[in-house]
Amino acid sequence: MNSFEAATFPLSSQPNRRQAISRVAGGLLAATGLAAPAFAQARVVRIGTTFDNSSVEKGNGTGMFLGSSAYFNAVNKAGGINGARIELVAADDQFKPEKAKANALAFAADSAVVAMLHPLGTRQAAEVIDAVPGMAVVGPNTGTVSLRKKNAPNAFWVRANYDQEIDKLVATAVTAGQTRIGIVYSNDPLGQSLLAGFKAALAKAKLEPAVVASTPGTTSMEVGPAAVQVAAAAPQVIIIGLAGTAPAFVKALREAGGKSNGYGISITAGSLSAMGELSHGLGFSMVMPSPFATKYEIVRRYQADMLASGNKDFSLPSLEGYVDACVLGEGLRRAGPSPTRATLLAAMERIEAFDFGGVKINFSRGNREGNQFVDVAVISASGRLLS
Structure with a gap:
């Protein structure tokens, strides 16, 4: 097994050698049980993706992957892109930056891999972007502003940044008359970015924080002390700057007697299903339209492609993964019939003011932040997503 194969992972609980390569011909892993389309002597273009498939951010990671897989599956059924079959190759980084870097380097060693798609996490995305400077990294799943300020020419951001999200929250x-607003954040680069955005948003509104609480880190389940601190301060609104650990925090907050309204950031969406009834009434920012908002053409295509791939559960993470893949797919079309890493990079920056069916992307040679869409949604008492 070479270094590239060692970096890939199976989503099946009982992988065989073929599954261990985790090759997504037609955008779906062998574990889904769906047949890949037939291509006779077709050219193959490979896309690498590294994300958490086994740790605290598994909900977000696998959600994004299901969406991007559904897109490439549909593309391949329609004949591929410029006649080439697209293979999405996945690697589990367990939400560890060093593993994300190792996976990226393994992908870079395979000349058939021309780009990377939606790495998950602030430090993970930073490692990936730095590890493959000559390869486009499309849709990093983080809104950390400091990472964007590095102006890496190979990073193409498809989501709004966290400052924009928190400002909207x-x-x-x-607007609802709630002025006693607090925040809980993780004490790491992600959390520090969120805290800075929170302070800026409050200053803009001429408010002071009702409470500022922190957890030890993005993956730390030690959320009890922060929950007790927030419950004691009793803010009207607590902005939950957490992702995979958000369910544990919300549960601890309610057990501590905290009755504050909770507003999560977009990366909270991947953990909503783990909250059960605790998610009811929770508001959060969205960097994509609702996956149920069929007034958007891209949402209608997403739903159809997800269903065709055997996935009936629509979610914000899978819609984001789908949109990321759409953006990369457009870059591949513009790069021509034999895309290289260099021609794809050049093609990506020519995606200017392009409407993907309700989501508009605007890149250029001097701009890599392609989308500023931010909305707010609330989970109703019946579990419905209202935006």
Whole structure:
């Protein structure tokens, strides 16, 4: 087994050698049980993706992957892109930055891999972007502003940044007459970025924080002390700057007697299913339209392609993964019939003011932040997503 194969992972609980390569011909892993389309002597273009498939961010990671897989499966059924079959190759980094870097380097060693798609996490995305400077990294799943300020020419951001998200959440709370607003964040680069955005948003609204609480880190389940601190301060709104650990925090907050309204950031969406009834009434920012908002053409295509791939559960993470794949797919079309890493990079920056069916992307040679869409949604008492 070479270094590339060692970096891939199976999603099947009982992988065989063929599954261990985790090759997504037609955009779906062998574990889904769906047949890949037939290509006679077709050219193959490979896309690498590294994300958490086994740790605290598994909900977000696998959600994004299901969406991007559904897109490439549909593309391949329609004949591929410029006649080439697209293979999406996945690697589990267990939400560990060093593993994300190792996976990226393994992908870079395979000349058939021309780009990387939606790495998950702030430190993970930073490692991936740095590890493959000559390869496009499309749709990193983080909104950390400091990472974007590095202006890496190979990073193409498909989601809004966290400052924009928190500004929208604070503005929504203020509009509703809620001015005692606090935040809980993880004490790491992600959390520090969120805290800075929170302070800026409050200053803009001429408010002071009702409470500022932190957890030890993005993956730390030690959320009890922060929950007790927030419950004691009793803010009207607590902005939950957590992702995979958000369910544990919300549960601890309610057990501590905290009755504050919770507003999560977009990466909270991947853990909503783990909250059960605790998610009811929770608001959160969205960097994509609702996956149920069929007034958007891209949502209708997403739903159809997900169903065709055997996935009936629509979610924000899978819609984001789908949109990331759409953006990369457009870059591949513009790169021509024999895309290289260099021609794809050049093609990506020519995606200017392009409407993907309700999501508009605007890149250029000097701009890698392609989308500023932010909305706020609430989980109703019946579990419905209302935006």
